[in-house]
Amino acid sequence: MDSTKPDTTSRILDVSERLFVEHGFEGTSLRMITQQAGVNLAAVNYHFGSKDALFEAVFLRRLAPLITACLTELDVLEKSSTPTVEGLVMSFIRPCLMLSKDPSRGGAMFVRLMSRTLVENHRVLRDTLSQQYSVFVDRYNAAFERVLPGLSADERAWRMHFSFSVMFNAFAGNDVLKIFTRSQVVSARDPDMIVKHLLPYVVSALVAPARG
Amino acid sequence: MDSTKPDTTSRILDVSERLFVEHGFEGTSLRMITQQAGVNLAAVNYHFGSKDALFEAVFLRRLAPLITACLTELDVLEKSSTPTVEGLVMSFIRPCLMLSKDPSRGGAMFVRLMSRTLVENHRVLRDTLSQQYSVFVDRYNAAFERVLPGLSADERAWRMHFSFSVMFNAFAGNDVLKIFTRSQVVSARDPDMIVKHLLPYVVSALVAPARG
DNA sequence: CCACGTTTAGAACAGTTGTTTGAAACTTAC
DNA sequence: GTAAGTTTCAAACAACTGTTCTAAACGTGG
CATH class of the missing domain: 1.10.10.60 (Homeodomain-like)
Structure with a gap:
């Protein structure tokens, strides 16, 4: 053997x-x-x-550690006296980056799996997983409220919604413009390159002044 | 009958x-x-x-008019002496908004279909469609270069990549945080509401000064 | 060596898949 | 009214689906 x-x-x-x-x-x-x-x-x-149970096992194997890593980052951030928007965004990006660069954990594979599962609206996501990680959203909600006190709860929810959307799809490698052209718009899929451009993009959009 | x-x-x-x-x-x-x-x-x-040909027909029925609408918006914009980033972003958002609000064209259904097809990486997208609408990307590339002259080609490509990603997923209703919690983060799926928050978000990120 | 619980093996199950066929039904034009 | 062309119909095709079964093989402690 x-x-x-x-x-x-x-x-x-x-x-x-x-x-x-x-x-x-x-x-x-x-x-x-x-x-x-x-x-x-x-x-x-x-x-x-069953096949369903297998899918759930595949999903949970990676999701739990990823969530834990994010929550740990948030713990550190909350102890800081001067938390920044950039630091908060990095508390999500960093675990994704680590995962994407670690072949022994499947690299960026799992982020792509989450992306697929999300649009496929699989049972496991609706029934099993969705409710047990709500602490993730709650913690980020509170953290964003702290670093962006000028925003209404509504406005904050939208900006979080957009930010996680763009971060997620960036790591998943979902190139929308690929629908319209064969040539890849964004040259590389190097995770470090993604972060380099993604971070300032998201931060700029998050810190923009609220329009009264 | x-x-x-x-x-x-x-x-x-x-x-x-x-x-x-x-x-x-x-x-x-x-x-x-x-x-x-x-x-x-x-x-x-x-x-x-065949089933494949049916899928292609479903896709093309909506894609062609959507592309045309965007290109028409770009035509108008290019004749303007003072094109703005906001105007350029709206040239993509407006056709999506019109489509999303028109039940006779399936409403937001097609944007969701594009979203699914993208992550499913369907043959029709790789082989048939991808190359024949490259004019779409070229035109937007040129338009973005005009309204954001301070950015390098590389930086511009990344910001376009992120912007189309977030716009796309917003209209498709892909709520990433739904993975982690049952409660919908963003209250409504009203297309007008989406645009109201989406437009300033994207514009803020696009116009941020380049970091040398 | 034996007996025991765990894992693997191939075969079979009923149900579903996309596609094809040839005849029936329909529409249109002369 | 009849012929030609178009569309619909039920039935069947081989291939594939997730799941289940029983027997064989395996590893382990006595």
Whole structure:
């Protein structure tokens, strides 16, 4: 046996993550997964119970640590006497950046999976996950209120909505203009390059004065 | 016969558009489509040739007019002696807004379809469509260069990338924070409300001074 | 060596998929 | 009214879907 070969469960998770990103939940069959993972077809149902449960496992494996990393960043930030908008934005970007640059955690794969799952509106997102991480949103809400005291709750919610949207899609590599042209508008997919341009963009939009 | 009932082709297109948005390309079967459209199963292959060709037809029906509307807005803008960033942004937002508010064109359905198709990376987007609307990107590139002369080509490309990303996802109703909480962060999906907050957000980010 | 719980194996299940077929029904024009 | 062309219909096709089953193989402690 190849000792470097991970166990069946991990191999299934790794292959699934990639295939779910590439072909979506419906477009990925258990036979594709088990073949590429080099395991028996029945292994998925044996180890995870069902295709749905497998998807949830793939998702939770990465989401929980990512959330934790963000919350830890927020903890540090809250102890600071002078929190900045830039620091707050980085408290979300930094964990995404770390994840994107770590091949052992699938790199940017998971952000892409979140992006796909979001637009696919998968059950797991509506039913299982959505409510158990609401602390994430609450904490960011409070943090944004602190660094942007001049905004109404409504205005703040919109700017957060837009900011997470653009940050998310940047890391997921969703190039909208790709719809209209073959040539990639943005040259590289280097995560550091993304952050370099993303951070000032988001901060500029967030700190703009409220229009009365 | 009910004279208000559209013909088979249109009924298939309308139903397909909605189902492709709700369940994606792979998740939508021809039997779902034909049943809801009240037509025979073979009708899709008779009128369109294949499921792939149907998808392309659904996509092109809305995309071409949307592109045209944007290009027309750009024409007007270019004749203006004092084009503004706000005007340029609105030249994209306005056609999206009109579309979103027009139920006879499926409302916001098509923007959501574009959003789904983008992350699904469908063949039709890679092969068929991508190259024939490159004029869209070229025109916007030139227009942005005119109203933001202080930016390098690189910086401009990134800001355009982010801006179209956030505008797109706003109209598509992709609420990222929905992943983490059940409660909708942004209250309404009223297109006018979206524009009201979206426009100043994007403009602020676009006009921010370049950091040398 | 044996017995035990865990994992893997291949085969089969009923149901669904996109597509094709040939005949029926319909519309249109002469 | 009849012929030609267009559209609809039910039925069938092979291929694929997630899931289940039982037997075989495996690892482990006695």
